[in-house]
Amino acid sequence: MAPLCVRRLEELPPDALALLARAEHDGIELGAPWLRNFLGTMPELCQGAYFHLLCREGRAVAVLPLLARADTAQRGRVQSLANYYSALWAPALDPTLTAAELALLLRDVVRRHAPLRSLHLAPMDPDSRAWALLRAALRLAGLPAWDFFAFGNWYLRTEVDWAGYLAARPGELRNTIRRAEKRLLKAGARVEIVTGGERLVTATRAYEQVYAASWKQPEPHAAFMPGLIRTCALHGWLRLGVVWLEERPIAAQLWIVAHGKAAIYKLAYDEAFKALGSGTVLTARLMCHVLDVDRVAEVDYLMGDDAYKRSWMSQRRERRGIVAYNPRSPRGLMGAAGEALIRLLKPLRDKARP
Incomplete structure (x- = not known):
């Protein structure tokens, strides 16, 4: 087994890129196109990017995309190559990889980032093999x-079309959609x-205008979202919805359709x-499109427990993270002791609450 480390996405060999492409089926954040825009728009x-192989x-047989901060406050802390734009992170792993083999790579991470204090890996799917x-x-x-x-x-797994989906929604939501449709029709608005x-540039500008x-x-x-829109268009993933009132955009949403899933990424x-x-x-029209035209098996509202999502989706799951400490580092040992103490005291604090 040979652990390696490269600093640039372009330096990854074809077999490592193939692992990222396979991982992308769980979420586009795990693939090379996302990472290329992610790193290209945030210098x-x-x-601080590292690709551990x-x-x-x-x-x-494994690609571990990580981020090591150089600033003093974060020194010794290595995290997943993700931030607030990322709804999912995971290493790209060969199906035959064992935990013992992955442990070799983790030991190499500790060595290369010495004196490593802690690893923070999030957001992850706790039901996944990678977890x-x-x-x-x-x-x-x-x-x-x-x-x-x-x-x-919040997410929805479905095998029905738009009509079947709408019939299963709460009556309040159906009425809200019907009334809003009437108001927009009366105002002369249109949905695109x-x-x-050829409409990509205009729609991108419309999205930015609405967001502002x-x-x-x-x-x-500022460059991330236009870059993501272009990336999605290039790979056939883009579903950019815009509501126009005459020539003024008044609502915009970015949905990403890839590998049988629709992700509701941004709305304003x-x-x-x-x-x-x-x-x-606009949400209703895009939902209709991904169910009837794209025929996706899952619609994902991504991050957050906003109350309105419950009306549109049917199931909830959690994204979780892992924090690990290096006990061979003084700061890592202190961090592990502090974490253990916090976890030990939490049940007592919860029990003491009225």
């Missing part, structure tokens, strides 16, 4: 680890769904036109 993260008989293998590998590598809550994730082509007029804070990395509306309910109508 400060690019400087494990090779067996000359072939990559179970990582937990086992961390134990074998001598890195005590604990899991933590990242965020709630762009997947690429919404209640949301400006993007911390112009607050000046909130009363029209354009966001509700």
Whole structure:
């Protein structure tokens, strides 16, 4: 077994890229196209990116994308190559990889990032093979680890079309959609769904205009979203919905359809036109599109337990994270002791609450 480390996505060999492509079926955040835009639009993260590889008989069997901060406050802390834009993270693993083999790679991570204090790996699917293998590998590598809550994730698994889906929704939501449709029709608004082509630039600008007029804070990395839209269009994943009132965009949503799943990634509306309910109508139209045209098996509302998601989705799961400490580092040992104490005292604190 040979652990390796490269700093740039372009340096990954074809077999490692193939592992990322396979992992991408669980979420586009795990694949090379996402990572290329992610790193290309955030240079400060690019400087701390590491791709740790494990090779067996000359072939990559694991890719561990990590981020090591250089600033003093974060020194010794290595985390998953992910941030607030990422709804999922996981290493790319060969189906034959064992926990003992992955432990070899983790030991190499500790060595290369010495003096490593802690590993923070999130957000992950706690029901995935990658999660179970990582937990086992961390134990074998001598890195005590604990899991933590990242965020709630509302989703829908479905085999029905739009009509069947709508019939199963709460009556309140059906009525809200019907009333909003009438208001938009009366106002003369129209809905457009762009997947690429000559309307891509116009739709991207419309999205940015709506986002700027919404209640949301400006993007911390202005180039990320336009880059993601272009990436999705290039790979056939883009479903960019826009509601137009005459020539003014008043609502926009980015849905990503890949590998049989639709991810509701970003949504916004112009607050000046909130009363029209354009966001509700746009969600309904995009849902209809992904069910009847794309025929996806799953729709995912990604991050957060916002109350409105319960009306559109049918199931909830959690994304969780793993924090592991290096007990051979003084700061790591202190971190592990502190974590153990917090976990020990939590049941007592919960019991003491009225």
